[in-house]
Amino acid sequence: MIGGRLNRYMMTQTLTGLGLAALTISTVIILVDFVEQSRAIGTRVDASTLDLLSLTLLKTPALLETTLPFIFLFGILTSLFRLNRRSELIVMRASGMSAWRILTAPMLLAICAGIAGAVALNPLAAMGSAEFQNRRDQLMNVQRATGVEEPxxxxxxxxxxxxxxxxxxxxxxxxxxxxxxxxxxxxxxxxxxxxxxxxxxxxxxxxxxxxxxxxxxxxxxxxxxxxxxxxxxxxxxxxxxxxxxSRSPEGVSFWDLPQLISSAREAGLATERYELRWHSLLALPLTLLAATLIAAAATLRLHRLGGAAAFALAGGLAGFVMFFLQELLGSMGTTGALPPLTAAWAAPALTALIALTYIASTEDG
Known part of the structure; x- marks a missing residue:
C-alpha cells in the first residue's frame, strides 16, 4: 500500500517537473523560432503575424522531438531537487525505501515517453516539417516544378x-x-x-x-x-x-523508415543516414532513461550535506555532454566511420551505465 502510494506520488511529482520543463523549453523554442521566421520570411514578403505563428507551430513537434531529452533532464532535476530540498527524500529513505524504488516511476515514465516519442511524435513532426516547407514556399512565392529535383x-x-x-x-x-x-x-x-x-x-x-x-x-x-x-x-x-x-532522414516517419531502408539496400543505394535515424529513434527510450538517471544521480545527495545545487548543475552539464557525444557519434555514423547501431546507441548506453554505477555506489556503498 505504501509502495503504491509512493509510486503515485512520485509519478505526480515527476509529471509536474516535466510539465514545467516542457512549458519552459517549448515557450523558449517557439519564441526563438518565431523571431527566426520573422527575420527570414517577414522581412522578404508581406506575411502576417498569424502566418508566421502557424509556420512556427508546424515546426514545433520536430523541435520538441529534438529537445525531449533535455525536457526529461531538467524536468527530473526539478522534481527531485524540490523533493530533496523539502527533505521528502530523507523521509522516503528513512521509511526503508531504496533509491531504486523511489526512481521506479520516473524511469518507467521515461521509457514510455521514449516509445511514444518514436511512434507518435516523430510521425507528427515529419508531417509538420513537410507542411512547413509547403507553406513557406507559398508565402515566399517559390515556384517549384512538382516532383522535380536537382541533378x-x-x-x-x-x-x-x-x-x-x-x-x-x-x-x-x-x-x-x-x-x-x-x-x-x-x-x-x-x-x-x-x-x-x-x-x-x-x-x-x-x-x-x-x-x-x-x-x-x-x-x-x-x-x-x-x-x-x-x-x-x-x-x-x-x-x-x-x-x-533524396529526402532528409528527419523528414521520414518512423513507420516508413524500415521499408525505405530495405528497398534502398536491395537496390544497392546508400542507407547509412536512414539506418542511423532508425536506430536513433529506437534508442530514444534509452536516451530518456539515461537523462533521467543523470538527473537522479545529481539530486539524490541529501540536501543537508550541502553542495546540492552544485551537483544539480553538474547533472545539467552531464546531459549536454551526452548530447554532444551523440551528435559527434552521429556525424561519424553518417560518414560511415561507425556502424549506425554503434553511433546511435553508444552515447545513451554509456551515460546510463555511468549514472547507474554512481547511483549504485551511493546507494549500496
Whole structure:
C-alpha cells in the first residue's frame, strides 16, 4: 500500500517537473523560432503575424522531438531537487525505501515517453516539417516544378557488376528520369570493374522491375553505336527507394523508415543516414532513461550535506555532454566511420551505465 502510494506520488511529482520543463523549453523554442521566421520570411514578403505563428507551430513537434531529452533532464532535476530540498527524500529513505524504488516511476515514465516519442511524435513532426516547407514556399512565392529535383546520381548493384545512373532531373509524378545516362559495368574474375556499355537516353521511366528507356543511344567498346527507339533494362530500384532517397532522414516517419531502408539496400543505394535515424529513434527510450538517471544521480545527495545545487548543475552539464557525444557519434555514423547501431546507441548506453554505477555506489556503498 505504501509502495503504491509512493509510486503515485512520485509519478505526480515527476509529471509536474516535466510539465514545467516542457512549458519552459517549448515557450523558449517557439519564441526563438518565431523571431527566426520573422527575420527570414517577414522581412522578404508581406506575411502576417498569424502566418508566421502557424509556420512556427508546424515546426514545433520536430523541435520538441529534438529537445525531449533535455525536457526529461531538467524536468527530473526539478522534481527531485524540490523533493530533496523539502527533505521528502530523507523521509522516503528513512521509511526503508531504496533509491531504486523511489526512481521506479520516473524511469518507467521515461521509457514510455521514449516509445511514444518514436511512434507518435516523430510521425507528427515529419508531417509538420513537410507542411512547413509547403507553406513557406507559398508565402515566399517559390515556384517549384512538382516532383522535380536537382541533378542526381544513382548506383545499383547486380550479380555480375553494377550500374551508375546519372540524370539531369527527376520527375516524381511521372516516375521519370530526364536525360539519363546508364553506365553499365561488369566485374572480371579479379573483381576489377570494366565498362561494358553506356546508354544515353532522353527519358527513362521506372516501371515494376525495369527501366523503360526512350530515344536512346547505346555505345560499347569495340562495337558500333546503336540507336534504340525503346529499350528496357532490369532494375531492383523501386519507387520508394528512388523518390524518397533524396529526402532528409528527419523528414521520414518512423513507420516508413524500415521499408525505405530495405528497398534502398536491395537496390544497392546508400542507407547509412536512414539506418542511423532508425536506430536513433529506437534508442530514444534509452536516451530518456539515461537523462533521467543523470538527473537522479545529481539530486539524490541529501540536501543537508550541502553542495546540492552544485551537483544539480553538474547533472545539467552531464546531459549536454551526452548530447554532444551523440551528435559527434552521429556525424561519424553518417560518414560511415561507425556502424549506425554503434553511433546511435553508444552515447545513451554509456551515460546510463555511468549514472547507474554512481547511483549504485551511493546507494549500496
Amino acid at each position: 542526381i546520381w544513382l548506383r545499383e548493384t547486380s550479380e555480375d557488376g553494377f550500374t551508375v545512373i546519372a540524370a539531369t532531373a527527376l520527375q516524381e509524378n511521372r516516375q521519370e528520369l530526364m536525360d539519363p545516362t546508364f553506365y553499365i559495368f561488369t566485374l572480371d574474375e579479379n573483381g576489377v570493374p570494366n565498362l561494358d556499355r553506356r546508354i544515353d537516353a532522353a527519358q527513362a521511366r521506372l516501371s515494376d522491375g525495369f527501366w523503360q528507356i526512350i530515344d536512346a543511344v547505346e555505345r560499347s567498346p569495340n562495337a558500333p553505336t546503336r540507336t534504340l527507339q525503346e529499350e528496357t533494362l532490369p532494375t531492383q530500384i523501386n519507387r520508394q527507394a528512388l523518390f524518397e532517397r
